[in-house]
Amino acid sequence: MDDSAIFPETNLIKQAVDYLRTKARDSRLCDKLGSGHAHSLVSAALGYKTPQALKAAEDEHDQWIGQRPMNVPMIENAILRMSSPTIEASQARKIADIISDGLTPRCVACNKISANNIPVGDPEFGDSCEWICRSCVDAEHQEDFAACSLCDKPFRIEELDRKGLCPEHRGEFDYDPEELQDMEDFIEYHTKDNG
Structure with missing residues (x-):
């Protein structure tokens, strides 16, 4: 049997971005977290400076990506670099936890x-x-x-x-x-x- 039938490839980066946006809204972390900002935060959590750098690394189907330690200082820096951030840098640890959840199958x-x-x-x-x-x-x-x-x-x-x-x-x-x-x-x- 083909492994892809048993373990369908899930883009865990997309799952984490969607999960972060939903959880941020539901937990009142911020009213509206845009897709671009969410992608930047997920990339930063994994140690990448940009979503493009993460995409180039081709990690989106790595099932074990959520088991990596999240890079809280890079999340803080990503928030500080955002134009019109809808979230505070002091929330970086909470964001890291949400992203870690979202990156796990x-x-x-x-x-x-x-x-x-x-x-x-x-x-x-x-x-x-x-x-x-x-x-x-x-x-x-x-x-x-x-x-x-x-x-x-x-x-x-x-x-x-x-x-x-x-x-x-x-x-x-x-x-x-x-x-x-x-x-x-x-x-x-x-x-x-x-x-």
Whole structure:
């Protein structure tokens, strides 16, 4: 199966810009944040001086981009350079948090945008994967995902064994033949005079 069918490319930069504009308005951070200013703030958060520099870096489909530290001083500088800013430089930390949320892939189960979403399975940093929020992993009614009993990483149910263990921990509680023989010998030794 083609990975693009499972992990459709989402332009996370566009998602972050739209999310920032919506959250800034809804949280009364500012009444109206224009698209150009929002693009400048997202670029600054990622350490780029301009949206064009970010676009040239081709990071818009990197699922792990939201896991990078946000550059708060560059956000402050971007605000100070804006003509007619609708937002204050003192709000840079809050803006960075909103952008970090917006740069993280949506939860595959509930569609929530949050920097707290985590990758499903055990992917290497940079690999394409599904992302999920902790509340969906922990939900009792969840039929598609669960956390490994040992490492607590979320997996699709079919990837866990009957003991709730992920591929890395599969067999962790199984006895090897030597341990089984030792247990049988122990039981035989302690029950031979009682029979």
